[in-house]
Amino acid sequence: MTELPPADVLATALSRQPPRRDTAASWRHWCTTRHQFVPAPRLTLAQWKTMSLAERSLHDMHRTATHVNMPLLETPMSIKVSRLVNRRIRNNAFKQKPSTRAGVMVSGWGYQGKTETVCEVLAAFEEDWLLLHDQLNPQAVDGTRDLHLPIAYVQTPVTAKPKSTCQAILDFFGADTKNMTLPELVRQVAASLHDHGVKALVLDDITRLRMHRADDQDTLDLLRAFMSMNVTLVLIGVDIPHSGLLREGRWDEQTRQWLLPTSEHARVHGLEATQTERRFDLVELDRFRTTTPEQITAFHAHLTGLEDNLRLLKAPPGMLTSGTMPEYLMRRTDGVVGLLERLIEDGAQEAMDSGRETLDENLLDEVILSLDDPGRDAAAGEIPTIPGSPAPTTSGHLKTAPARPTKNRNTSFDDHGPGLAQPSA
Template structure:
């Protein structure tokens, strides 16, 4: 006899893994399906039965663990460049090397999620435009139409392992007898047959330029740019990683020009010798000017609207010294802010406080990220420690007065 069905907000199974076609498509299709817990007043809460209260608590906890990706001024700039580059490249009909995009920034700043969301939106529009059929499919065949491919750079990357990671995304057959030229030709054929327009290589700064294998892998990545696909490389602090060391930065165009690749498809050197990338940074928030303080406070307001704490008053995260306090705890890194608030909300629910305060958050330690993150490459940022005891008035940043009401006297100038 089967038990009761689990609540609808508890999605069955594990989250989709984006490094396969099936996993990527599942993520694209379901990324907006989650329904957050409804808002309840304290009076409404008190009318619930103990069972319903327990269920509501679970739903609220799941809501706080699945906060939506909010656009920031920095992510908007990344999205604009990335979407424009991919769309423009996808429309090109000339057999030319396509310019790529490098998305850099610190750890936990939302680089991967911002890039994936942008690519998912492109894929949805591209599939609708072509009625979900591959316009480049060979007559009489039914090739998959995969406009976007997402691949994580192997931890110990080598040219062969990177080719295999790309082919594994498509589920393409592999043979142990395939040498590197065979793998490169298979990658080129697979990208073409599936109509892939953008290839995202995540965690690209796992490549270490002091290793010969990693230098060969970067050389291979440049060769991919001749396969009529837009390369999107995402990594932590790319300028300092050594990936651009062999490149020549053009301050006029803001692009990085690379020398020719030593690898070539079908054994011939590409005719296009300059490999170009647009380098764009997804920066953290800052808290120095009025404009920066306002941007941070606006972001906190957006996050606050997603929280489901019963006794939370409007301005819980945006008034008084709370914006300054949250900035000091997270250094303006959105991923650390999300982790702090998620754990803080759980503590607020468990303790019955039902509100986020500085004393409550002082007892919350921001823990490192999920398994597989490489601290040595900056994938896990430095985490500021909470201040204890409470901060004194002297020696701290000026209080945020951007949203203060100055009263009629200030308005009249008297």
Template sequence: MTSFQSGQGISEFLLPKQTPVRETLEGWEDWRRKRKSFTPAPRLDLAAWRALSPRQRTLHDLHRTSTHSNLPLLQTPMTKAVTKLVHGRIMGNALKHKPTTRAGVMVTGGGYQGKTETVCEIIATFEDTWLELHRQLNPDAVPGSRDLHAPVAYVQTPVTAKPKSTCKAILNFYGAPIHARMDLPDLVRQVAVSLQENGTKVLVLDDITRLRMHRVDDQDTLDLIRAFMSMHVTLILIGVDIPRSGLLQEGRRDPSNGQYVLPPSQHAKVHGLEPTQTQRRFDLVELDHFRYDTPQQIAAWVDHLAGIQANLRLLKAPADVLTGGHMPEYLFERTNGVVGALERLIEDGCTEAMETKEESLTVDVLDHIDIILEDDAGRDPDAGEIPAIPPRRSQVERKRPHNSVFDDRGPAEETG
């Protein structure tokens, strides 16, 4: 007997206790442990659904809605390249014994292309492995310190980032004490202590392109961020279109390995974080959107749609509901190959199909759905975090100018 038939376990899919806030250690650990715990609704056809009692149908429909709202993160050719580089860099740096500055990684791409979720999955997988290797204990524990082990720290760059606010955002992740009288040197030293005492190997700063390089505070913040590399952590910066953001304007590209080389941090020198004038090196990797120009690109898009298709729970949908006929081309036209926009369209389309009893996804159903991304309060449109989405076909047709050359205007008006 399934959960919706017995009525047990309803809260597991219907009533999530709390949305995890990954910007805190407790929230990150909760998300990491539970990120693969969701159980999708069982797959039923229309006849099996009709055989359920009214209460069972209601529960099953709620479970289906929850399934469509929690589509799994799927690997794509683009995410595989990012995973290979980021995981390799993290693990290689974590195993270093030499007290050298660890090379960082910058992950760039457009908004809603899955950069954050991809990186979070990579570092969560690394943390799972690292904790297992050390039996959940901190191998670098400092006597007398709190018995906490946080191999990974995930931090959102403040919208109006300044050196102090960036330090405070990192300290807030750990729940470290922040006193009102702390000046910047005190905050930097506290960050160094928190990273060391918690055995942190990876520091992720998301939405880094919120920094505006024409502002002095933002330039100082970027310099401070480079100083964190002196703390023997792998620094991962995530942002929209990093090459055009100005973050690399002080750097040069090393043709021998493709890495971007930035000058040493002035903060590191001033605050004594590192006695040498070591340059900072970053690998830059792009998480691009899907394209639809070559047979290989089209095949990759269709494969991705097939992965989503396997997770849908619509009662009348054919097996090739997303991959058959002209649907792949239509979905690409609607989303420009942006995975986040595609997920929003499919989720809202499934809701529409269930409410209208259509129970399948067709062009007619999907063309009633506007892809609205601007309602995400956590994103900064000025930083390019919300992509431009093509209009619906019906909207294009309404706006298309009418050719009136051959219109019948009736008899010509007689003039006197």
């Protein structure tokens, strides 16, 4: 029989707090512990029945933790994003020229894994960079003791203004921002980026900026100015091409990049050393699509990866990939990675609670997806529309739409249109 971990070890693993990444300490902690979770051992139903009630309870808790902490699975879409972000950050980090570093914009709808994909690339780069320089800042001034932080991850404030954005960046470094004016905050941000040896500044949920507001225009102007500090700016947001962030930009056919004008706001505070335009690579992290055989194969491969991480006691081979299950999962989630994982997580828990210990369409029909998340801004598109989700009635109550509508033919693998429009070659 597979040996189970001691109860105290399992309790420690299951009691960990959800990770934060918006401070230097929490980012470093996440980087060093992100792959430490150990999934539950695989047991057959017969092995599980030989356990005592206490052992079963612990093992079932470990199975639940395994289902909600699945590893980040690569997809063809995430690989494309990872390669671009990795290439841009590493190339910029080794540049010795005084020219402005091109930035990256990662676009996509909510729950498609943009943040996790980018953060994994950044964490791997930080590990390599620190190893290369023996954990020390190669640009440090003698006598200083600033922490070397190659990556700074910042959540864009819901109501973003130049002052609050600067404060959010400085909060990452633990700097005191009390009673500081905007010019002082800007200078402090520039100094912190330089003194800590930051190579990439990540602004997540950047599309919380509303370009019809003057404060938000000034904030974006300010962020472009930080690119003059030899830092790679990585902006992550929902539907960036249609958010207004690129409305002042122009597409350069020669470089295949978006060019944005220099920052008028930042010149006031003396950050801009040159008048060159700011360059951005724009890449989209799309959902799964099933228009071509290659796309269908990729979706099946992803389902195989999810199935391999499940610990259900009666799961047959091909539980998620055989029969009509792939079409069903596509219909329920529209190919959105986050929705798919949520459906599988909730379905696995229902399978355990009910004793069925396997996933099928009848069981998953009982799972109603709900994405109420106070940490996400629905108005900014951070929460996707759920196929077949409950619709509000005039009385304010929810009316559940049929989970499996009857149709003359199966249209699950019909594509519903292209992804976000990309400039033509």
